[in-house]
Amino acid sequence: MSLHRRILSLGLLSLAACTADVTTPQNELPGDGPSKEIQHEWTNGAYGLLFLPNTVPAGYPAFDNNVQPTLRMCRITNITTGACTTTPVTWTRAAGNSANYNRSITVSSTAYSLSWPVTSTSGLASGQTYRMTVIAGGRTLGWQDVRIVSNLSGYNAVDQDDFKPCYNTGNCVISFRIGVGTPGSISVSTSSVSLNVGDGVVVTGQVRDLRGNVMANVPVSFELESVSQPAAAQLDSGMVVAQRPGTSILWAGYLDLWEDIPVTVTDTRRAWTKLTSKDDQGNRGIWGTAANNVYTANYMGLWKYNGSTWGTIPEARWRTFYDVYGTSASNVFAVGADGLIMRYNGTTWSAQRFNGTTVANEPLYAPVTPARKYTLRALWGLPAQNFTVTVGDSGTVLYHDGTSWTDFSVPTNAALTDVWGTDYNNFYATTSDGRLMRWNGYALSYVPGVDAPGPLNAVWGTSASNMYVAGDNGMLYRFNGTSWTRIWLPTRATLYAIWGTSATNMFVGGEEGALYRYDGTSWIPEKSNGGNSQIYGFWGTASGTDLFASGAGGLVTKR
Incomplete structure (x- = not known):
């Protein structure tokens, strides 16, 4: 803790001891919370409060003469700790609370003032120190410490950086300004946050002035402080995202006013079973x-x-593949780097390669020439029609009719990252520049309404009126047959895969082990048990009884 913060913390403790039943000012956060510079010295208090006769700084808020402040006085019994007498005296704009102090706070065009009767009948004594605390709108704004003296030498001996000297005869005038726009409180959408790992919530807040009115166009700042280590949650684009079991504190603030919201994270996700894989290299499609x-x-x-x-598969060893798909157990395709296409006919594997113009047969173990750079990234097909499509870099789209491959003409040079459709006259491909393309039986064209700010990596659906695309930064869009809608998942992780058995049983996966299931109502986080390994692909039986996911580091996990 810095020396500056230690001093402020001691100030908070002193005020708490003096006015135990008054809200402590929060100019500075305790512990390791956000470090916020206060606007003035502690003897002048919170933003907007200024004790006079200090010179009003340039740019200081205009005086607000419509506040109903309270002045509270208590005698400091321990100058080191700031402990006060337990029966303070109060003044308002109406009156004081005691016969000896039957005065009220007055207001002028520039300040609030109290003419405090410092007389022997008030029980005041020379050498004593009194704390004058300003309260408005239920908030303690600050205080001024007053040292009582009996003569000029005593007056001159007072350190006026810390105390206001007043003689023990006559009146001591306490004057202060409260600026327009001084915040009184912060109201937030929740008093506490409880999350499951993978879940997230957006917390919003409003700033209210000293009269309880919402201050328009005044933003609330949020900062997250970790209590347990490593951090249980992170603050991502305004969303509190749960990362691991533990606790954090979410701070909501404006200027020098801050509220704390406790954050508790537990892990009750459904866990998948991690399978022992053959290789620790990255798995892509499955x-x-x-x-x-x-x-x-x-x-x-x-x-x-x-x-x-x-x-x-010996024939495929040492080659890079991105996806595998088949229309049956005896018609399986695998595609990968440098235009490689391999096909299994139920008995043997064969190899072909796309060179940017044509697909040609080649020996299984033929070397790859540098010119062959059209990486193929995804497959999809229709078993009943014996129809298979593959997409890849530089706008590559190829379809197989059961006998040979045909190259589509595509109006983009962007990489096509995934493909899915409902029939051979209606399939879609995502692009690395955040677009979606559709084949209508005659041509490929861009789908209106989808123009993501980053790459799209996956597309899947149950019908032409219920389809999804996913991409970077947690982007997920749904098409209902008429329009596209952004779905806000509680993650900003890049999403690489979508798959499901129905509109009420869907899965998305991606970066850092992000894994969510849609049950028809909400997206529920699940646990791959693959640590932070990316999830790149899903496949499962039609009934959904068996579901597999593949990913980085040789990950294969089963639900």
Whole structure:
């Protein structure tokens, strides 16, 4: 804790001891909270409060003469701790609370004033110190400490940086200004936050003035302080996002006024089962025909799961693949770097390569020439029509009719990142420049209403009137057959995969292990048990009984 913060904290303790039943001013946050510079010395108090006769600084708020302030006086019994007598005297604009102090606060065009009767009948004594605390709108704004003296030498001995000297005869005038726009309180949308890991919530706030009115066009700032380490939550674009079990404090503030909201994070997510994979290299796409016949596309080849163990596809070893898909167990395609296409006919694997113009057969282990740079990234097809589409870099779209590949003409050079459709005359492809393209049976064109601020990485749906696209920074959009709507997930992680069995059983996954299931009402976080490994693909049986996800570091996990 800095020396500046220690001094302010001691000031808070002193005021708390003096006025235990009054809200403590929050010019500075305790502990390791946000460090906010106060506007004035502590003897002058919060923003907007200025004791006179100090010179009013240039740019200081105009005087607000419509506030109903209270002055509270108590005698300081311990100058070191600031402890006060327990029966303070108060003054308002109406009157004082005691016969000896039957005065009221007056107001002029420039300041509030109290002519305090410092007389022997008031019980005041020379050498004593009294704290004059200003309260308005339920908020303690600050105080001025007054030292009582009996003669000129005593007056001159007072350190006027810390105390206001007053003689013990006559009246001592206390004058202060309260500026227009002085905040009185901050109201927030919740008094506490409880989240499950992966969940998030947007907390909003309003600033009210000393009369309780909402201050228009005044933003509330939010900062998150970690109590447990590592941090239980993070503040991301105004959303509190739960990362791991623990506690944090969300601070809501404006100028020198701050409120704290406790944040508690627990982990009750449904956990998937992590499978032992064949390789620790990155898995991308995943597809299968049954829970005991599953393929993954890997940076180092293709792997096949038989329900208990993983095996290598020898013909695909040491090659980089991005996706795998089939229309049946005897018609499986895998695509990857440098235009590579491999196909399994139920017995053997064969290889082809797209060179930017045509798809040609080649030996299984042919070397890759530098010119072959059209990486293929995703597959989708229709089993009943024996129709398969693959998309990739430089606007590549190829379709296979069961016999050969045909190259589509595409009006973009952006990389196409994923593909999905409802039939061979209606399929969609996401692009690396945040667009969505649709094939209508005749041509590929951009879909209106989708122009994301970053890359789109995945597309999937249940019908032409219920489809989703996902991309960077937690972007998720839904199409209802008429228009697109942004869905705000409680994450800003990049999303790479979407899959589901119905409109009420969908999954999205992505960066740092982000994994959510949609149950038809809400998006619920789940746990991949793969740590922070990215999730790149989903596949499951039609019934949804068996669901697999693949990802970085050789991750394969099963729900």
